[in-house]
Amino acid sequence: MMKGFISRTAVAAPAQATRRTGVLVRLAEDNSAWLAGSMVVALVGAALAAPILAPSDPTAIDLANALAPPSADSVLGRDALGRDVLARILHGARLSLLLGCVTVLLAGGLGSALGLVAGYYRGVPDSVISRLTDVQLAFPPMLLAIAVVATLGPGLFSLVLAVAVSTVPSFTRLVRGVVLGLATRDFVIGAYAVGAGAGRIMFKHLLPNCLAVIVVQASLRLSTVILTASGLSFLGLGVQPPMPEWGAMLSDSRRYLLLAPHIPTTVGLALLLTVLAFNLLGDAVRDALDPKLAT
Amino acid sequence: MSAFLLRRLSTLPLVLLGVSIAVFAMVRLAPGGPAELLLPQGANEAELVELRRALGLDEPVWIQYLIWMGDLLRGDLGRSVFTNRQVVGELLPRFLASAELALLSMTIATLIGVVLGVIAASNRNSWIDRATMLLSLVGISTPVFWLGYLLILMFAVNLGWLPASGRGTLTQLVLPSVTLGLAAAANIARITRSSMLEVLSDDYIRTARGKGVRERTILRRHALQNALIPVVTVMGLQFGALLGGAVLTETVFAWPGAGKLMVDAILARDYPIVQGAVLVFAVAFTVVNILIDLTYAYLDPRIRYT
Numbered sequence: 001m002m003k004g005f006i007s008r009t010a011v012a013a014p015a016q017a018t019r020r021t022g023v024l025v026r027l028a029e030d031n032s033a034w035l036a037g038s039m040v041v042a043l044v045g046a047a048l049a050a051p052i053l054a055p056s057d058p059t060a061i062d063l064a065n066a067l068a069p070p071s072a073d074s075v076l077g078r079d080a081l082g083r084d085v086l087a088r089i090l091h092g093a094r095l096s097l098l099l100g101c102v103t104v105l106l107a108g109g110l111g112s113a114l115g116l117v118a119g120y121y122r123g124v125p126d127s128v129i130s131r132l133t134d135v136q137l138a139f140p141p142m143l144l145a146i147a148v149v150a151t152l153g154p155g156l157f158s159l160v161l162a163v164a165v166s167t168v169p170s171f172t173r174l175v176r177g178v179v180l181g182l183a184t185r186d187f188v189i190g191a192y193a194v195g196a197g198a199g200r201i202m203f204k205h206l207l208p209n210c211l212a213v214i215v216v217q218a219s220l221r222l223s224t225v226i227l228t229a230s231g232l233s234f235l236g237l238g239v240q241p242p243m244p245e246w247g248a249m250l251s252d253s254r255r256y257l258l259l260a261p262h263i264p265t266t267v268g269l270a271l272l273l274t275v276l277a278f279n280l281l282g283d284a285v286r287d288a289l290d291p292k293l294a295t
Numbered sequence: 296m297s298a299f300l301l302r303r304l305s306t307l308p309l310v311l312l313g314v315s316i317a318v319f320a321m322v323r324l325a326p327g328g329p330a331e332l333l334l335p336q337g338a339n340e341a342e343l344v345e346l347r348r349a350l351g352l353d354e355p356v357w358i359q360y361l362i363w364m365g366d367l368l369r370g371d372l373g374r375s376v377f378t379n380r381q382v383v384g385e386l387l388p389r390f391l392a393s394a395e396l397a398l399l400s401m402t403i404a405t406l407i408g409v410v411l412g413v414i415a416a417s418n419r420n421s422w423i424d425r426a427t428m429l430l431s432l433v434g435i436s437t438p439v440f441w442l443g444y445l446l447i448l449m450f451a452v453n454l455g456w457l458p459a460s461g462r463g464t465l466t467q468l469v470l471p472s473v474t475l476g477l478a479a480a481a482n483i484a485r486i487t488r489s490s491m492l493e494v495l496s497d498d499y500i501r502t503a504r505g506k507g508v509r510e511r512t513i514l515r516r517h518a519l520q521n522a523l524i525p526v527v528t529v530m531g532l533q534f535g536a537l538l539g540g541a542v543l544t545e546t547v548f549a550w551p552g553a554g555k556l557m558v559d560a561i562l563a564r565d566y567p568i569v570q571g572a573v574l575v576f577a578v579a580f581t582v583v584n585i586l587i588d589l590t591y592a593y594l595d596p597r598i599r600y601t
Contacts, residue, residue, distance in 0.1 A: 134306060135313030139577045142539020147573045150561040151321045227438060231543050234440050235558050250441060254547075261448050268441030276436035283432075 026288040033288065036280030043277055047093040054087035058244040067260045076266050079249070080256055085263055088244035089270045095245050096274060099160060100226040107164040107225075108218045111171025112210065116202050118172065119179025126176070133169045141166040145228055149237040159238040163228050167221055174217055178210045212289045220282035223275045230271055246271045303588055310581060315367065318574045319360050322566045333376060372574070373567035375560075382571040386553060390575060392462055393552035396471055397541055401534065403476030404483055409519075409526070411480070412487025416522075417514055419492060427484065434481025439540045443474045443547035460549035471548040475540050479533050486529050490522040497521075524595050531584040538576060 027033045046053060055074065062082030070077040076085040118129040136144060145162040152158035182188055191201050230247030232238035239245035241252065246267050253263040330346045347353055351362055366373070372382035415427040450470060451459035458467050494500065495518055503513050542554030549555070553572050560568035 131309060131313065134310050135317060138310050138314050138581045139317075139573075140535030140538040140580050142536070142542065143573065143576050143580075146542065146557070146561070147317075147321060147569075150557075150566075150569050150573070151324050153326060154562075223436065227436075228539075230438060231440065231539075234438075234543060235546060236562055237558070247438075247440075250438070250444070254444075257444065257447065258452060261452075264441065264444045265448075268438060268444065271438050271441065272433070272436055275438070276433060279432055279436050 023288050027284060030284050030288065032280050033284035036277055036284050039273065039277035040281055043093060043274055044097065046090055047097050050090040050094050054084070054090045056084045056087050058083060058087040058091040059242045060084070060087075067256060069260070070262055077260065077262050079260070079263055080252070085266060088249060089246070089267060091244040092246045092249065092267070093270065093274065095239065095243065096226050096230065096271070099163075099229050099239075100222050100278075103160050103163045103167065103225045103229065104218050104222050106160065107167035107221070108171050108214060110164070111168040112175045112207075112214055114168070115172040115175025115177075116179055116206060116210070119176040119183070120198065120202050120206065122180075129172065130176070133172050136165070136169045139166075141224075142228060142231065145232060146235070146237065149232060154237045154240065156239060159229060159232055162232065163225050166228065167225060170221065171214065171217060174213055175210050178213055179206050182206055182209055216282070216286045216289055219278070219285045223278035223282060226271075226278065227275050300589065300592070303585060307581070307585065311578070314574070314577045314581070315364060316360070318570050318577070319363055321570060321573070323356065325566065367574075372571040375568050376565045377563060382567050385556070385568060386571050386575060389551060389553040389556045389572075390579075392550065393541055393545070393554060395468070396475065396544070396550060396552060397534075397537055399468065399472040400475035400479065400537060400541075401530075403472060404479035404533070404537070405530075407476065407480035408483025409487050409523070411484040412526075413491055413514065413519060415484065415488045416491035416495065417510075424488075428488070431481040431484040434477060435485075437478065437481075438543075439474060439478045440543045440547050442477060443470070443544055446470050446474055447547075462550055467548075471544050471550050474547070475537060475544045478540055479537050482529075482533055482536070483526065487522065487526050490525045491518055494518045494522045524591065527587060527591050527594060531587040534583050534587075535580055538580060 060083060062078065065074075065078050065082040066080055068074060068078040068082070074084045074086065076089065079085055079088070114129050114133075118126040139147065144166040148162035148165050149158050152161065188201065188205055191205050196205070229238055230245065230250075233245045233247030234251045236248075236251065239248050241248055249267045250264055250271075253260065253267065257264065330343055330350060330352055333350075334342060334346060351359060354362075370383055372386070374381055375385055378385065411427050411431065415424045418424045447459045447470065450457045457469050458464070459470070461467050500513060500517055503517050504510075508517070538554075541552060542558060544550065545552040545555040546558060553575065557569055557572035557576075560566075560572065
């Protein structure tokens with residue numbers, strides 16, 4: 001135990017300190033992190049200020065101006081029901097970001113908890129959780145989400161649940177692996193020795209050491225989750241009209257592809273830029289937290 | 296080889312059992328039971344009880360599962376609620392259409408992805424590398440259904456070169472498979488690049504350079520062959536993403552595949568069809584992943600003996 005005590009105070013503590021500052025320094029030195037950061041800030045700003053920025057109500061119907069091309073009156077034109085496309089795109093950003101964050105939090109929380117339990121208790125709980133994860137992974141993610149929606153029926157609630165279910169395994173596997181690696185480390189054995197309970201060891205000692213990988217995984221998953229959710233809405237299985245969701249708007253614009261190509265073009269571009277921003281951010285966070293993975 | 300093969304195959308029965316239970320449970324968990332879904336609106340209680348008995352829904356759940364499983368093993372997935380045709384008969388031609396699309400897309404994705412990855416890696420940190428990687432990041436971020444629209448607008452509407460939808464002629468295959476292939480190509484390019492970079496820093500590459508082997512030969516013969524091994528392992532995941540993307544692509548291009556059949560069936564609440572499609576997708580994905588793992592073991596002797 002003596003050896004463990006020394007290594008913890010003398011070596012682990014300074015290493016922790018340099019790592020913390022290192023992350024911020026590396027992020028600040030990374031050009032793509034700045035690009036990703038500004039894109040995300042602009043996006044979140046646009047989403048938050050949507051009611052102020054939007055030229056009109058995103059669901060206000062104006063049939064006289066149906067499919068109007070972009071003009072001074074409506075910068076990005078109007079859709080088949082005469083609704084302002086820019087207003088719908090801005091409110092769509094709100095919906096996509098909110099859905100994405102809620103889903104990632106739900107999947108990350110559940111997946112990490114399962115991984116923590118599996119890695120800490122091993123034995124039967126691990127077997128049960130790992131086999132369940134195997135079954136989940138036997139479905140391609142998008143299809144698993146589709147199957148959940150098929151069971152629960154289309155809607156906002158089943159959309160979040162469906163995408164979360166398809167995202168849980170990635171967190172479970174990851175956290176389980178990290179916990180298995182930590183179990184034999186001195187600080188965990190030391191906690192056992194002083195009589196810490198299972199809950200205390202899991203949440204006070206193991207979880208904080210998994211946080212870095214969980215954060216990286218969450219930021220990488222956010223883009224996938226937003227893409228999957230809009231894909232489900234595109235298929236008519238997610239957000240239902242008249243709510244301004246990008247996937248649903250793209251699906252709706254299919255019938256007017258020839259008459260109003262500006263609608264799918266601009267809506268899709270908004271979705272692309274959002275997903276790109278979070279992909280860049282995810283990559284930057286991963287490279288900063290784990291320089292070994294950087295290429 | 297046999298130990299690895301056995302270990303890999305030993306997980307298969309349990310996974311398939313889990314998949315079958317999950318697919319069976321889909322209908323039982325659906326709001327309004329299976330019998331309610333079959334009856335027209337406004338059916339009375341007596342009719343409901345009668346139908347439940349006819350369908351065996353008055354038996355305990357595990358007996359229902361065993362009956363369902365028995366039918367499944369005999370290749371009976373039930374009948375479509377709407378056409379009353381055998382689900383297997385409805386699914387088969389649709390799956391062939393999906394397989395055609397998936398295979399061609401995977402080929403396109405691999406060719407483009409590997410070539411771009413090698414080009415990026417061999418020009419590390421140059422503008423070529425940066426441009427290729429930015430392009431692939433944009434590719435990963437592009438919603439596949441939107442890419443489909445853009446290609447339709449460009450090649451079907453503006454240029455009039457290719458048909459925008461349907462299946463039958465070879466030209467109708469071009470746009471859907473390119474749409475689906477480009478999305479997967481972006482991922483493969485990124486993986487190929489990082490795998491190539493890792494291999495290129497190995498000692499034997501330096502030895503080959505020291506011997507005076509030409510750079511092209513080093514890239515093709517020494518580096519690429521080894522760099523492709525990790526690429527093969529992620530092909531399984533790529534194939535899963537491709538199947539998901541296929542559902543979207545089939546919807547965009549009105550391609551009569553199993554994905555489109557499944558989505559139409561969900562919207563129509565035709566559960567037997569949905570169950571059948573989900574089951575076949577999952578089994579296909581699992582089998583492809585095992586085949587990929589076996590290929591991996593074949594390509595890399597280190598896996599076979601550890």
